[in-house]
Amino acid sequence: MEKGYLLLETGEVFPGILTGNKEEVMGEVVFNTSMTGYQEIMSDPSYAGQIIVFCYPLIGNYGVNSHDFEGEKIHVRGIVTGELCTTPNHYSLEDTTEKLMQEYKVSGLSGVDTRELVKTIRKHGTVKGIISNEIKEIPTETTTPFWVKEVSTLSKRTFANIGPHIALLDYGYKKSILSALQQVGCKVTLLPYNTTFEEVKSLNPAGVVFSNGPGNPEALTAYLPEIKKITEVFPSLGICLGHQLIALAYGASTNKLRFGHRGGNHPVKELSTGKVFITSQNHSYVVKEATIDTSQFDILYTNINDGTIEGIRHKYLPITAVQFHPEANPGPHDTTHLFTNFIESIKESTEVLTYAIN
Structure with missing residues (x-):
């Protein structure tokens, strides 16, 4: 066993045992409170460039398999655990978590006091850190990578050939979003993050979904005019980063949370009914409530814990956007009905358009 360390930019040092690739890595250190789904979390493209701290101590105890990937490969920089089962x-076991980490060159640290580490992150806010075999100074990053470009598809791909045709803008989409759309009977075309309005229009989709993805939504500011054009013409659903991008396209702004929402137990309140849903979440940024144009958008959901915005809907156009993950995986499926609602909104908008033409 080789001793290693997680070094935080705030000066704290957490010792442990090096696992996985064992090479030195640096990234934003974030924590996830989910009790299951470590493979889905590790393979979620939204974690690109980050070091994940798993709050739940028993990681790796049911292994990994080829079915539970959420991305085509793993983009996370490293993982930190209390225990890592070998x-x-x-x-459904096909391999161990450590072998998966070695295959995708993910460095890890086990045997860490993750409770103390999470308390430290909550105290300071999200911090940068490195996993290393020695105690050293943390190097300064001079540039912030454009993570969306790193994780997005490079070319158009179509799945299934029947049902309403949905264009899925890929900012780092999870496989479960594609699966959820297929389960409600959709043909889905996956498109690169920089697809223009005219390119979307040429497909003549019934609706458009803007996916989740990594990083600061303002890194995509140049694409907001195209996003607005798309949503003005096609029924649209935004998820996580997609939600933030739709809000930004209509004049709102975002800010970074102190330590983000990551886990499968985040309660959100539906304002129209007072009903509370338990949701799966993974994000650092939120839409600032004061910047939402309430003459155009209604606020659908808020976070029970901190009151942040969890969903908006346009008053006149068929646009809905949510901060949480209705497809879950891992997490509760309280809000999967949003995909059915999206298809219903497509049908309603089509009927209105047909009536207007006739």
Whole structure:
């Protein structure tokens, strides 16, 4: 066993045992409170460039398999755990978590006091850190990578050939979003993040979904005019980063949370009914409530814990955007009905357009 360290830019040092790739890595250190789904979390493209701290201590105990990937490969820089099981047992087991980390060159640190580490992150806010085999100064990053470009598809791809045709703008989409759309009977075309309005229009989709993805939404400011054009013409659903981009396109602004929302137990309140849903979330940024144009948008959901905006809907256009992940995986499926609602909004907008033409 080789000793290693997680060094935070605030000066704290957390010792542990190096696992996975074992090479030195640097990234934003974030924590996730989910009790299951570590493979889905590690393979979620929204974590690109980050070091994930798993709050739940038993990581790797059911191994990994080829079915539970949310991205085509793993973009996370590193993981930190209390324990990392090397002898997993599960009927779908194909390999160990450590071998998966080695395959995708993900460095890890186990045997860490993750409770103290999470308390430290909550005290300071999200911080940068490095996983290393020695105690040293943290190098300064001179540039911030454009993570969306790193994780987005490079070319158009179509899945299924029947049902309403949905264009899925890929900012780092999760496979479960594609699966959820297919489960409600949709043909889906996956498109690169920089697809223009005219390119979307040429496909004549019934609706457009703006996916989740990594990083600061303001890194995509140059694409906001195209996003607005798309949403003005096609029924639209934004998820996580997609939600933030739609809000920005209509004049709102975003800010970074102290330590983000990451886990499968985040309660959100539906304002029209007072009903509370438990949701899966993974993000650092939120839409600032005071900047939302309430003459155009209604606020649908707010976060029970901190009151932040969790969903908006346009008053006149078929546009809905949510900060949480209705497809979950991992997490509760309280809000999967949003995909059905989206298809219903497509049908309604089509009927209105047909009536107007006739």
